[in-house]
Amino acid sequence: MEKHIDQLGEKDTRSGFGEGLLELGKENENVVGLCADLTGSLKMNAFQDAFPERFFQVGIAEANMIGIAAGMTIGGKIPFTGTFANFSTGRVYDQIRQSVAYSQKNVKICASHAGLTLGEDGATHQILEDIGMMKMLPNMAVIVPADFTQTKQATKAVANHEGPVYLRFGRPKRPIFTPDDQEFVIGKAQTVFEGKDVSIIACGHMVWEAIIAAQELAKEGVDAEVINMHTIKPLDEKAILDSVAKTGCVVTAEEHMINGGLGDSVAQVLSRNNPLPQEYVGVNDTFGESGKPMDLMKKYNISSENIVETARKAMSRK
Amino acid sequence: METKKLENLATQTRRDIVRMVAAVSSGHPGGSLGCADFFTILYNEIMDVDPNNFSMNGENEDLFFLSNGHISPVWYSTLARAGFFPVEELATFRKLNSRLQGHPSTDKGLPGIRAASGSLGQGLSMAIGAAEAKKLNNDNKIVYTLHGDGELQEGQIWEAAMYAAAHKIDNIIATVDYNGRQIDGDVEDVLSLGDLNKKWQAFGWETIELDGNDFESLRNAFKQAHSLVGKGKPIVLLMKTEMGQGVDYMMGTHKWHGAAPNAEQLDDALNQLEETLGDY
Numbered sequence: 001m002e003k004h005i006d007q008l009g010e011k012d013t014r015s016g017f018g019e020g021l022l023e024l025g026k027e028n029e030n031v032v033g034l035c036a037d038l039t040g041s042l043k044m045n046a047f048q049d050a051f052p053e054r055f056f057q058v059g060i061a062e063a064n065m066i067g068i069a070a071g072m073t074i075g076g077k078i079p080f081t082g083t084f085a086n087f088s089t090g091r092v093y094d095q096i097r098q099s100v101a102y103s104q105k106n107v108k109i110c111a112s113h114a115g116l117t118l119g120e121d122g123a124t125h126q127i128l129e130d131i132g133m134m135k136m137l138p139n140m141a142v143i144v145p146a147d148f149t150q151t152k153q154a155t156k157a158v159a160n161h162e163g164p165v166y167l168r169f170g171r172p173k174r175p176i177f178t179p180d181d182q183e184f185v186i187g188k189a190q191t192v193f194e195g196k197d198v199s200i201i202a203c204g205h206m207v208w209e210a211i212i213a214a215q216e217l218a219k220e221g222v223d224a225e226v227i228n229m230h231t232i233k234p235l236d237e238k239a240i241l242d243s244v245a246k247t248g249c250v251v252t253a254e255e256h257m258i259n260g261g262l263g264d265s266v267a268q269v270l271s272r273n274n275p276l277p278q279e280y281v282g283v284n285d286t287f288g289e290s291g292k293p294m295d296l297m298k299k300y301n302i303s304s305e306n307i308v309e310t311a312r313k314a315m316s317r318k
Numbered sequence: 319m320e321t322k323k324l325e326n327l328a329t330q331t332r333r334d335i336v337r338m339v340a341a342v343s344s345g346h347p348g349g350s351l352g353c354a355d356f357f358t359i360l361y362n363e364i365m366d367v368d369p370n371n372f373s374m375n376g377e378n379e380d381l382f383f384l385s386n387g388h389i390s391p392v393w394y395s396t397l398a399r400a401g402f403f404p405v406e407e408l409a410t411f412r413k414l415n416s417r418l419q420g421h422p423s424t425d426k427g428l429p430g431i432r433a434a435s436g437s438l439g440q441g442l443s444m445a446i447g448a449a450e451a452k453k454l455n456n457d458n459k460i461v462y463t464l465h466g467d468g469e470l471q472e473g474q475i476w477e478a479a480m481y482a483a484a485h486k487i488d489n490i491i492a493t494v495d496y497n498g499r500q501i502d503g504d505v506e507d508v509l510s511l512g513d514l515n516k517k518w519q520a521f522g523w524e525t526i527e528l529d530g531n532d533f534e535s536l537r538n539a540f541k542q543a544h545s546l547v548g549k550g551k552p553i554v555l556l557m558k559t560e561m562g563q564g565v566d567y568m569m570g571t572h573k574w575h576g577a578a579p580n581a582e583q584l585d586d587a588l589n590q591l592e593e594t595l596g597d598y
Binding site: 063066102 | 374375376377381383423424425432433434435436437439440441442443444445446447448449450451452454455457473474477478480481484485
């Protein structure tokens, strides 16, 4: 039941995006980058410097950026748009809906500063609804990698995926645990820890919180399985069903609204196939506020402590 | 193409438009009729396209984006009459399982269409993206667009206009259907556009004014526009048209923007439009 994982440093997931994009630029001349005045925040500078002719600064005009990206695909380009998650989704939902998703355009919408861990900027910028909005769109894949290395791997993987993708990552430096040589397959979940008492299914920054929670639970004799569900859509239903067949209950954990997020997607799989107790760690129908990232996670009940507590609750319902 | 042939094609397209919308008691005949001459000359004289070998990426071909997707009937008729798909398919417009959706879409695979449109204001951005890709690909063909004048009330149009000038997108020829009418009434009353020519010029565009219901005026405008391609500035045609052109009771009003004629009104319209090339 040992729950050990090597921590391989600490970096922000957005830097993983920046490095992945730079490597893609070297490997594929059809890869182009677009940014709406947040090049530094998105870590797109390296790509911009290396490939100035393939980098398009659109200014503070996100709707136009999404449309230009969609049009570029017609000439065979693979556009990666970059801005904060809030401006990548809610602000441009109709543009994504009509010009990208419905028009079946091969655009990669890359969104940084997602969720509460954007921190001090406060609720105007802390989007917690984006996964829901994006997963509802037909043709759209939704990917939320867990750490720096996985974000780099996911960035490279989405270039080879034909069709629109929403790639969500964040601002703060967080622990790295994904090995450089780990394979990233869109739609294939990763089991971080095997266990038999409770399945903790998490995405993004919450995978590390789930790891800490599993280690805490082990101290009280609870053998928790931790699944890194980096792809919300298409969802790895088999991984969920195989896990709950062993554990009999689930906790989902996400830096997102409970409404419409990963937990909702997992609940659909359970209710149709194997209805078992599920509990949710997520933001409960409220906006965020200014503060330090980890303080916000605690205040809004999405820290490792909340996962521990919620796992006990889920197990009590078995 | 000879002007007489263009006139015959445009008249037949106008018959197609009123028959299509009447058959399903829905659709947008007004703007479609007004733009029939523009579409006819664009697809039969101006653009370099291959109707028999439509490809999504349009490499080494001119491209067209319809931003005001609600005037789909005129586009569908023009595409069918130019050979992109069988003319008989016009009978399926707005019906279940049709490739001819109420507003244009790509998901049904209708040849000639590269983007969904209908939610207004998005076509110029997409056309600019396609124009940027052509530059990257060293493809010197031109990207054309059409927008409604009411559509210019959407903010995204002006984001795109600003970008095109700043980035010297000089392989795009946008067109505004300047008919002065929108669903709720005259554009001047709903939300005035002010001095449209000066607005586009202030945004850094070359502007050309023309009469979109006159083939000579259309021909001269495109000739002038082509002489400006590659000169560092985007180009816009401000095209005066008459909404409902060709059907007397639909002209001079906004009332036929989004309303279909009934059987009696259809007969009246068809009596004013000679069947030049055979109905579908």
